[in-house]
Amino acid sequence: MDTTPHGTQVDVGIVGGGPAGLMTALLLRRRGISAAVVEARSEETIAHTQRAGILEAPTVQMLLDADIGSRVLTEGHEHTGTVLSFEGDQRRIDFQELVGRSVWLYPQNEVFRDLAAAWQREEGIIHWSVENTAVEGLDSDRPQIGFTDADGVSRTIEARVIVGADGSRSMCRKLIPEGVRTDHFTSYPFAWFGILCEAPPTAPELIYANSEVGFALISQRSDTVQRMYFQCDPDTDPESWSDDEIFDHIQRVLGGEEVVELRRGRITERTVLPFRSYVCDPLTYGRLVLAGDAGHTVPPTGAKGLNLAFSDVRALVPRLEELLGDPAARPDDDGLFDPLRRYSATALDRVWKAQNFSYWATNLLHRRPDEDSFAHLRRRGEFQAITRSAYGRGYFADSYTGWAD
Ligand code: DHB
Numbered sequence: 348m349d350t351t352p353h354g355t356q357v358d359v360g361i362v363g364g365g366p367a368g369l370m371t372a373l374l375l376r377r378r379g380i381s382a383a384v385v386e387a388r389s390e391e392t393i394a395h396t397q398r399a400g401i402l403e404a405p406t407v408q409m410l411l412d413a414d415i416g417s418r419v420l421t422e423g424h425e426h427t428g429t430v431l432s433f434e435g436d437q438r439r440i441d442f443q444e445l446v447g448r449s450v451w452l453y454p455q456n457e458v459f460r461d462l463a464a465a466w467q468r469e470e471g472i473i474h475w476s477v478e479n480t481a482v483e484g485l486d487s488d489r490p491q492i493g494f495t496d497a498d499g500v501s502r503t504i505e506a507r508v509i510v511g512a513d514g515s516r517s518m519c520r521k522l523i524p525e526g527v528r529t530d531h532f533t534s535y536p537f538a539w540f541g542i543l544c545e546a547p548p549t550a551p552e553l554i555y556a557n558s559e560v561g562f563a564l565i566s567q568r569s570d571t572v573q574r575m576y577f578q579c580d581p582d583t584d585p586e587s588w589s590d591d592e593i594f595d596h597i598q599r600v601l602g603g604e605e606v607v608e609l610r611r612g613r614i615t616e617r618t619v620l621p622f623r624s625y626v627c628d629p630l631t632y633g634r635l636v637l638a639g640d641a642g643h644t645v646p647p648t649g650a651k652g653l654n655l656a657f658s659d660v661r662a663l664v665p666r667l668e669e670l671l672g673d674p675a676a677r678p679d680d681d682g683l684f685d686p687l688r689r690y691s692a693t694a695l696d697r698v699w700k701a702q703n704f705s706y707w708a709t710n711l712l713h714r715r716p717d718e719d720s721f722a723h724l725r726r727r728g729e730f731q732a733i734t735r736s737a738y739g740r741g742y743f744a745d746s747y748t749g750w751a752d
Pocket of ligand 1: 398399400401553564566567574647648649650
């Protein structure tokens with residue numbers, strides 16, 4: 348690694364310091380490969396942005412194997428099952444009994460804190476709050492990330508490969524030429540209204556509920572703070588609902604206090620989360636490769652986003668090592684390097700499984716604005732087919748906890 352005042356040379360330059368970018372940087376370092384990271388947001392902004400809270404078993408294993416001192420086992424909570432509820436009819440899906448795996452409730456911002464602390468403890472190069480990020484020279488042997496750092500200094504990172512881990516509004520993705528890239532996209536006619544509130548947990552496990560007024564999810568954060576979501580119109584102004592209206596509505600979706608009594612408290616945060624499904628194919632071009640939300644976005648139902656980012660990184664790191672170990676490597680006629688093309692194919696296999704699960708679970712649990720009685724009762728049939736059969740529950744458990752392969 349050679350560092351001049353305004354230019355840095357590393358093996359891998361990473362655009363994006365969220366979980367995908369930082370996990371890539373850390374695992375590369377474990378293999379003796381140098382990396383530098385740039386991130387447009389500040390460390391505090393990412394640490395305080397609420398994201399999903401469920402980690403699949405393979406994601407937890409990666410945090411442990413990376414040996415970064417993650418607090419997932421001490422501060423996270425193992426969930427061996429979850430509850431699906433239709434019009435107050437609650438059915439438990441027992442993950443351990445069905446597939447022998449659990450999930451962990453450990454919010455994504457805690458994952459981020461673990462990774463950022465480890466990277467900085469190991470004196471990894473990271474620039475937070477950068478502006479004017481641009482990637483150049485993708486067709487050359489030494490592509491560059493140019494940016495303005497938080498002190499206003501123009502800098503460059505020169506690398507042999509660039510990883511675009513810059514989130515769902517990725518700038519890197521657009522560097523894959525339109526003639527090479529196919530964008531697969533679908534939208535949904537609803538969004539989630541997410542709240543944080545000061546209350547004890549309503550139930551020991553998460554509850555995913557559907558009713559004639561739509562979807563709600565009761566999740567958790569700690570003994571005193573809870574996370575909840577309910578389906579809303581994408582144009583909803585989060586301030587237009589009073590606290591009581593929000594809790595009355597969620598209680599109604601749960602099926603009334605005789606089923607489960609919603610624990611209420613002061614609402615400290617409210618946000619509307621958009622829904623979309625997107626896949627970029629391929630996840631690479633030249634010396635650029637995408638990981639995490641930059642290459643694919645899932646709707647939040649089932650909390651697959653971070654888990655997919657980690658499965659990308661699992662597939663990517665050995666292929667980066669392979670490419671870097673072959674200085675004579677040349678791209679094929681499409682402009683793709685073989686190891687990165689194989690990464691893309693492996694990652695997209697899992698991405699499409701997760702796209703299917705997130706799409707399916709979203710449709711199972713949400714009400715469409717134009718729904719008639721047929722649609723609602725058909726959904727009731729689907730709910731029963733899933734929850735009253737060990738095969739149906741097994742499908743849900745296998746997908747939710749993260750497939751074995
Ligand atoms: C959470 C978010 C999800 O999308 C989900 O499926 C489960 C939990 C959460 O924020 O806790």
